[in-house]
Amino acid sequence: MLDRLGSGLKDALKKLAGKTVIDKAAVDELVRDLQRALIGADVNVKLVMQLSQAIKQRALEEEPPKGMSVREHVLRIVYQELVNLMGHGAEVQLGPQTILMAGLQGSGKTTTTAKLARYFQRKGLRVGVVCADVFRPGAHAQLNTLCTKINVPCYGEAEEKDAVAIVRRGLGELKHAEVVIIDTQGRHALEDDLIDEIVRINELTHATHRWLVIDAALGQQARDQARRFHDAINIDGVIITKMDGTAKGGGALSAVSETQSGIVFIGSGETIDDLERFDPDGFISRLLGMGDLRALVERAEEVIGEDDVDMNALLKGKFTLRDMYKQMEALKKMGPLKQVMSMLPLGGMDIPQDAYDVTGQKMERYRVIMDSMTDAELETPSVIGGSRIHRIAMGAGSSPDEVRELLKYYKTMQRALKLFRGGGGGKFNMQRMMKKFGGM
């Protein structure tokens, strides 16, 4: 995932620590590491070469501002150039609109279409979905099943072979919907008749947005594919999918740079809620080892009611078993712990791996065990001794070992949370990032 690209960049920057003058050799080395990190993350090779040229030139020619260390100076340049590379974050209006989905086969258009429908639905809009995939067997059944689960109308025709006709009738059928999302068949840019088809769909719908869905694992090919899609229907946003794997998503960056658009959403899991908004600041801060607080807050506000987790208390480091209980409930809605953690500004701090290894079923067992605890035990876990453990285990129908395991997990979590106290606050802040890097 992105954090790996991040660690590559961090290693590169570490080498500048303690340097007082910018010497060419150090910058060369940094640029070479940066190149390897970016190429290893599938960013287009030509793009990497351009970027590294620019960084090298600026690092050597620009005077560092007074009071800024060499490393901060170079870091700032790297950051700015990366922002340039990433383009502008694409806007998502919460109003009536038509969205046309495009992408290669198997990039995740259908799943993402359903996730998007869910996203707009949660924002309080009436959503309708058209399935214009007339080629892949089961495509309509897939989209229909997903949409039925979230009560979104899905228009499709099993027998019709003309995608444009389906879209025309679908638009009529869904005229009461405020947001219409059109899922299309996967195609690649060398298939002329399919490109022609999507051009006609685009002309018919006058789509507000034409979003290109890109698999995070897509390699050097991303740039060419994006260019051809862009030539055909003028792509104005990119959605990266499958970010929950180990792919780093550099291909999507190439696509963004080629289409002069921005990344709108990131798909990061198999359930219908696993879709994140994207903003470039946050993306880069995550790339560089800073958390993306804004994305977390946006997400937390939506999923968690007021009586759920008290983020402030958490950030202050007060963390009881009761908090953990609530957190587990909330996590069930928010997705895997690691995903949530990666959005917090931990500044490259490593959460022990065993904190993540608690699976869904384990969480459920823990919840049952905690149900057998008294209020006092939940508030002040330190009172739990041998006999209480025994009682709790009996009550919950589990073993004392399992109760101890839960307490151990609680302690790991508590320690982890204590470490990022004071990281709260609003938007991404350069100053603070510098500090984090300074302390590295």
Next chain:
Amino acid sequence: MFGSLKDKLRGVKDKLGLSIESAAEAAPEEPLPVEMEESPAPVPAEGPGEEAPAPEQKTAKKKSTLAERVRVLVTEREVMLDEKDVAEPLQDLEIVLLENDVALPVADAIVEHIRSDLVGRRRKIGASVDTLVMDTLKGALLNVLGEGFSLTGYIDSHERPVKVLFTGVNGTGKTTSIAKIASYLKKQGYSVVIGSGDTFRAGANEQMKTHADRVGVKVIRHQEGADPSAVLFDAVQYATAHNIDVVLADTAGRFHNRANLMNQLEKIRRVMKPDLVVYVDEAVAGNDAVIRAEEFNNAVGTDAVVLTKADMDPRGGAAISIAHTIGKPVMFLGVGQSYDDVVPFRPEDVVDELLREED
């Protein structure tokens, strides 16, 4: 596939030949195995677009004894290739490989292989540079791509039913590939049954059923959400009872970093005991191809690889990356949307095609 790599490789080959040639040209001036000096190698940051100047050679000033001179004059004259002669063309080669989606560690390994193969090689002045370079490149590529894998050959030499389990991450084209391979096997005269083991993705069952109907193959399926092990077990039972030659077992796409899903796959393997585990990935995948191929290989093993969407990408680096990482042969390439668009992969043909001179 491989079109773009082919063009670029030719460029590198010529350049490699050129610098070896110039190393050789310098030799007659001094009847000794000379040490070449080259202008300092440019840092990789200089980029690939740059025109490479023909390396300037300085003749070595090293004095040597008369006896040595005589010995060299008597024996055949040779040049010794050193690190610097090949540094620049190899850097170009690395960029070429990277641009063609060969993953970074794999590109490093290939370049290293060629370097160690060339450096220190003595070349007789008369011998053809072209052959030397060609052989080295060909050796390196074949070394990476390994042997092909003949599915029909495997089926013929094993007890029926032959059970083939397909694995891979989401959206690489497992279901479609199975339909294509079923059609391919059917045309070759084998009887086939498909186990619809993707019980997770909505519409997967319908997709498999439609495909199977079209190619005229029986499909065993349960409902969505059923235990995939059970479905595939049933498929094997069916094949045994009906004397069917091949069972093709589909699975849901899963990410290699999901412990639970990988455990499920492991269970499937335990229950249906496949003869072959086939890993499916797409030709357009970049560096991640290496990571996930390795993880799948570690979790459930891999006997052969199917590479899909090869028609999308003229580069084909993923084939090289995956083959190099897990050392398993590529069995089929998926090259289009119709059922006939699946071709057996033959490394020799590919490498010959890559290095063939345009007439």
